[in-house]
Amino acid sequence: MARVVVDVMPKPEILDPQGKAVHGALDRLGFGGVADVRQGKRFELEVEGEITEERLAEIRTLAETLLSNPVIEDFAVRVEEPVADEGLGA
16 A cells, blocks of 8 residues: 655645744744744545556545645645554654
């Protein structure tokens, strides 16, 4: 099985109040040097079979119609190699 990741982020011109809140908290907690924060969503799809260009096109359509709002969000699709053992770790 392959893992396809869809990252969804607000478009640059869209206000991101959650990102601004996180940015303010970083300063208050002493984590300086961070110029800006944008908050988005990450979807991990475990896909059966081979990842072809046609399959990726289907996933891009899925991302555009279901996982994101194309009016205010951009998305990126990428294939990741699955990790053999995804224990909880520390």
